[in-house]
Amino acid sequence: MATNITWHGNITHEERKVLAKxxxxxxxxxxxxxxGKSSxxxxxxxxxxxxxxxxxxxDGDNIRFGLNSDLGFSDDDRNENxxxxxxVSKLFNDSCTFIIVSFISPFKKERENARKIHEADNLPFIEAYVDAPLEVVEARDPKGLYKxxxxxxxxxxxxxxxPYEAPEDPEIHLKNYDSPIEKSVEQIVKYLEENNYIK
Known part of the structure; x- marks a missing residue:
């Protein structure tokens, strides 16, 4: 890490929340x-x-067209991804934006690190597990990737x-294999309402 850098602050996060409403x-x-993550x-x-x-x-695919276009799919590259x-999501969050991250993010440790990065600055982080069994997604195979x-x-x-290491205790568990995606969105919105993130 570079040592000749300084973090330049401006308004506080609390002040930004008031201004951004x-x-x-x-x-x-x-x-x-x-x-069904992207949908x-x-x-x-x-x-x-x-x-x-x-x-x-x-979106995981979209980001690889630009910011992460230099990364492949080895374990190291997935971790760096x-x-x-x-x-990036922390910066959006700090700017008082609702940021929706749609990534396979297969490794538990990297998702835990993502949470820690947010929580270090008291920024809310909600993990939503889009649960669809391998046999279901392989049968869907919308991009022909499984084949x-x-x-x-x-x-x-x-x-x-x-491997894919499924979350053990996500805030939201979406079983997206026997109901339309609208139901998953309703489930997320209900969670946000019940926890006073939205009104």
């Missing part, structure tokens, strides 16, 4: 490829914006040749 929040959606994130972002909450979505996004992974064309593919 809302608090920040990170909603971290994790689950296997094809579990849920898109619908949730739209719902929150329509209710007047400044919201933004960070999540480390970067953890800090390629089974054929050995794609190496280090989560759920096939690389």
């Amino acid at each position: 809302q608090s920040g929040l990170t909603i971290w959606l994790t689950g296997l490829s094809g579990s 849920i994130a898109c619908l949730l972002e739209e719902h929150l914006l329509k209710r007047g909450y400044n919201s933004y979505r960070l 999540i480390r970067r996004i953890s800090y 390629k992974a089974r054929q050995g064309i794609i190496k280090e593919f989560t759920g096939i040749s690389s």
Whole structure:
């Protein structure tokens, strides 16, 4: 880490909340490829914006077109991918934006680190597990990735040749395999309302 750097502060986070008229929040959606994370994130972002909450979505695929275009899918690169996004989402959160993170984020340790990065600055972090069994997402296979992974064309593919460590105690557990995505969004919104993040 560079030593010749200084953090330049301005207004406090509390002052920013008053000026922005809302608090920040990170909603971290994790689950296997094809579990519905991106679809849920898109619908949730739209719902929150329509209710007047400044919201933004960070999608695992989208980020790899720019910020993380230099990363592959080895364990080290996956860890670096999540480390970067953890800090980006923290910055959005600190700016009083509702940030919706939609990443496979397969490793428990990296998700725990993401939480710690937020909690170090008293910023709320909500883990939402988009739970769809391997047999379900493999049958969906919207991008044809599971088929390629089974054929050995794609190496280090989560759920096939690389592990997915499911959350043990997420704030929100979405069983997204026997109900429409609207139900998952309703479940998240209900949690936010009950915990006074939104009114």
